[in-house]
Amino acid sequence: MTYGALALIPLFPLLGALVNGAISLATSHREKAAGRRWVSLIGPLAPTLSFLVTLSAFLKLRLLPEEGRELTQTLFSWIAAGRLDVDLGFLFDPLSAAMLLFVTGVGALIHFYSIGYMGRDRGYARYFAYLNLFTFSMILLVLGDGLLPLFVGWEGVGLCSYLLIGFWHTDEEKAIAGNKAFIVNRIGDFGFLLGIFVLFWALSGGGASGLSYREIAAGSHHLPAGVVTAACLLLFIGAAGKSAQLPLYVWLPDAMAGPTPVSALIHAATMVTSGIYMVSRLSFLYAESALALTVVAVVGGLTALFAATIGMAQFDIKKVLAYSTVSQLGYMFLACGVGAFSAGMFHVVTHAFFKACLFLGAGSVIHALSGEQDIRRMGGLLKRIPVTGWTFLVAWLAIAGVFPFAGFFSKDEILAAAFFAENELLPWLPRALWALGVVTAACTAFYMTRLTGLVFLGRGRLDPDASAHVHESPRSMTIPLMILAAGSLLVGFLGVPEFLIAGGNRFHHWLAPAIAAHGGGERAAHPSAAAEWAVMLISLGAAIAGIVAGLHLYVRRPDLSARIGAALGGLYRLVANKYYVDEAYRAAIVRPVQAGSRVLLWRAIDVRVIDLLVNLVGILGRGASYVVRFAQTGYVQLYAAVLLIGVVILMWVLF
Amino acid sequence: MPAVSLGHFVALSIVLFFMGAVGVLSRKNALIVLMSIELMLNAANLAIAAFARYWLQADGQVIVFFVIAIAAVEAAIGLAILVEIFRLRRSVDLEAMSSMRE
Numbered sequence: 001m002t003y004g005a006l007a008l009i010p011l012f013p014l015l016g017a018l019v020n021g022a023i024s025l026a027t028s029h030r031e032k033a034a035g036r037r038w039v040s041l042i043g044p045l046a047p048t049l050s051f052l053v054t055l056s057a058f059l060k061l062r063l064l065p066e067e068g069r070e071l072t073q074t075l076f077s078w079i080a081a082g083r084l085d086v087d088l089g090f091l092f093d094p095l096s097a098a099m100l101l102f103v104t105g106v107g108a109l110i111h112f113y114s115i116g117y118m119g120r121d122r123g124y125a126r127y128f129a130y131l132n133l134f135t136f137s138m139i140l141l142v143l144g145d146g147l148l149p150l151f152v153g154w155e156g157v158g159l160c161s162y163l164l165i166g167f168w169h170t171d172e173e174k175a176i177a178g179n180k181a182f183i184v185n186r187i188g189d190f191g192f193l194l195g196i197f198v199l200f201w202a203l204s205g206g207g208a209s210g211l212s213y214r215e216i217a218a219g220s221h222h223l224p225a226g227v228v229t230a231a232c233l234l235l236f237i238g239a240a241g242k243s244a245q246l247p248l249y250v251w252l253p254d255a256m257a258g259p260t261p262v263s264a265l266i267h268a269a270t271m272v273t274s275g276i277y278m279v280s281r282l283s284f285l286y287a288e289s290a291l292a293l294t295v296v297a298v299v300g301g302l303t304a305l306f307a308a309t310i311g312m313a314q315f316d317i318k319k320v321l322a323y324s325t326v327s328q329l330g331y332m333f334l335a336c337g338v339g340a341f342s343a344g345m346f347h348v349v350t351h352a353f354f355k356a357c358l359f360l361g362a363g364s365v366i367h368a369l370s371g372e373q374d375i376r377r378m379g380g381l382l383k384r385i386p387v388t389g390w391t392f393l394v395a396w397l398a399i400a401g402v403f404p405f406a407g408f409f410s411k412d413e414i415l416a417a418a419f420f421a422e423n424e425l426l427p428w429l430p431r432a433l434w435a436l437g438v439v440t441a442a443c444t445a446f447y448m449t450r451l452t453g454l455v456f457l458g459r460g461r462l463d464p465d466a467s468a469h470v471h472e473s474p475r476s477m478t479i480p481l482m483i484l485a486a487g488s489l490l491v492g493f494l495g496v497p498e499f500l501i502a503g504g505n506r507f508h509h510w511l512a513p514a515i516a517a518h519g520g521g522e523r524a525a526h527p528s529a530a531a532e533w534a535v536m537l538i539s540l541g542a543a544i545a546g547i548v549a550g551l552h553l554y555v556r557r558p559d560l561s562a563r564i565g566a567a568l569g570g571l572y573r574l575v576a577n578k579y580y581v582d583e584a585y586r587a588a589i590v591r592p593v594q595a596g597s598r599v600l601l602w603r604a605i606d607v608r609v610i611d612l613l614v615n616l617v618g619i620l621g622r623g624a625s626y627v628v629r630f631a632q633t634g635y636v637q638l639y640a641a642v643l644l645i646g647v648v649i650l651m652w653v654l655f
Numbered sequence: 656m657p658a659v660s661l662g663h664f665v666a667l668s669i670v671l672f673f674m675g676a677v678g679v680l681s682r683k684n685a686l687i688v689l690m691s692i693e694l695m696l697n698a699a700n701l702a703i704a705a706f707a708r709y710w711l712q713a714d715g716q717v718i719v720f721f722v723i724a725i726a727a728v729e730a731a732i733g734l735a736i737l738v739e740i741f742r743l744r745r746s747v748d749l750e751a752m753s754s755m756r757e
Binding site: 632633634635636637640641644 | 676679680681688749750752753754755756
């Protein structure tokens with residue numbers, strides 16, 4: 001049914017962006033931003049209002065029967081060009097509801113947090129303008145009723161990511177990080193566009209198509225398998241770019257150059273999860289292509305383990321969290337790849353809470369230590385900044401996957417799904433991926449424990465200056481932390497598996513109509529309760545093993561870790577240097593492209609050909625004027641003579 | 656003896672016209688050029704009046720009046736311009752006035 005208020009959800013942040021942008025432009029020349037109070041009011045207010053409207057839409061949605069549980073709103077005919085006929089509309093169904101609730105909710109919390117964190121920054125208004133613009137784009141992405149509004153939002157969040165990563169653009173390194181994010185994303189977007197083209201070309205054969213989800217679903221059954229697979233793979237390239245999977249993940253660690261709330265919002269909770277959202281949204285399409293699902297699962301699984309290993313050897317607090325995000329996103333894709341789309345989405349939701357909490361907590365630590373980000377110069381902070389400390393601990397247990405925190409339930413569901421899944425192409429694959437996932441879970445627990453231990457526990461290794469100024473963050477920062485920590489604890493109970501509590505896993509049931517609708521379904525496996533218990537206990541065991549190892553190596557016997565690192569020598573260096581992937585890309589791709597551009601495109605073509613053509617116009621003009629010049633004698637009688645001759649000729653011709 | 660026919664008038668008109676044209680194109684003194692222009696106009700007038708008398712229509716005569724009036728106006732303006740030029744350059748030599756050359 002139609003629900004007119006849906007348009008308000010993206011509208012509020014859009015207006016916020018415009019107003020804050022205007023304030024930013026108006027006050028940019030002044031040292032102290034004059035409109036600070038207004039910005040602090042409008043900036044966080046916009047996503048809060050969006051959240052409230054989302055909430056009301058959600059409540060309305062719940063009252064609808066399971067069949068046809070969706071609210072729609074069509075705004076206007078957007079593009080009508082030949083076979084492309086798109087209306088701009090919104091679709092609010094269980095999937096977009098789940099996504100939108102935490103996008104607006106967690107987003108609003110991060111906006112409030114930013115008041116404290118960015119309060120003294122000169123670009124305060126500009127920051128909130130960008131943040132609001134991002135929120136608008138993300139909402140558009142989630143709420144759009146077809147691939148085209150999604151893509152507009154997709155590009156929008158990419159743009160805002162660039163703007164926000166490079167927020168302190170006067171610092172060249174940070175500006176370059178912003179460039180890197182945008183360029184790598186663009187590569188993914190290229191694949192995404194090709195996927196859209198394939199779908200359009202396939203679906204509009206009979207008539208017109210607007211590439212709305214409804215149309216895609218209706219047409220998907222008649223498409224040849226090759227087309228479906230091609231489209232799914234191409235779209236997945238876009239998802240790999242946006243959600244930082246192998247091989248397009250390299251921008252995410254660098255993105256930590258941006259302000260920490262940005263890292264929390266964009267690179268943990270929302271933008272990076274849009275790839276998983278897209279895959280879930282098109283679950284019916286992916287379900288038709290076993291090859292595409294296999295690729296998704298393998299990429300997800302490999303990325304999860306790969307990033308987790310890198311995270312074990314990083315010393316910057318934000319970099320650890322960045323690689324952790326890449327790894328957790330891998331889990332989500334792994335889930336989708338084995339057909340458990342709702343498990344993937346569940347992890348998206350839980351991850352949003354605990355990862356945002358971790359990032360905001362890290363921001364709070366950095367704020368408390370006057371800018372320190374190296375965990376080797378931290379330690380023993382739990383007593384000194386207790387609110388930050390305890391919320392971080394809650395989030396730590398959640399991400400490590402300890403019962404009964406949120407991460408346990410979502411991660412366990414993914415691992416169980418992987419274990420019991422079936423793959424037509426490679427029957428052994430799901431179990432192999434499960435094993436990968438278990439190892440990754442142990443690594444996750446390990447490196448998160450390492451992080452938490454080195455930052456909050458044990459002896460303090462602070463720089464004396466920083467140590468003297470340690471202080472807890474203001475309420476605008478700690479309250480969001482507490483709310484997110486509560487979420488990290490409680491959200492998990494939405495997805496308690498069936499075999500534990502009858503009628504459990506309400507999240508799965510909630511999403512089922514949206515994902516199974518249009519024909520796509522999830523694996524229908526009904527394993528025995530004993531098997532399910534076994535898998536769950538193994539996951540829990542891996543988590544605990546990781547925690548124990550981490551505590552032992554970094555809290556009890558810190559010297560051991562250094563000795564192990566030395567013993568591993570080359571292997572350790574490989575991991576600590578991120579497997580030299582960035583260096584490999586630079587050598588294999590960046591340098592050749594730059595060299596080729598310089599020699600071929602610039603010197604040969606631009607200078608010799610294009611400049612020549614442009615100059616030719618001038619040269620021709622000059623040459624022509626050389627000839628014509630002789631007529632300009634300034635001598636009136638010559639002109640009169642010419643006139644006379646012309647008249648004579650005219651007479652002759654006419655008569 | 657043969658009567659003065661239309662042909663004579665037209666021939667005279669042509670001769671006068673080209674005399675005027677040659678004068679416009681080749682004389683140095685701007686005043687002479689203006690006089691040559693007048694000559695050309697009068698040659699045309701002669702032709703028109705001759706034809707009007709030949710066809711016994713008053714239209715041509717009326718045209719002649721128009722042309723005379725216009726010629727007068729044109730001469731007045733031309734002379735006014737020439738006077739200004741003389742005030743500026745102290746000469747009416749056309750060969751010297753080629754400052755509009757490229």
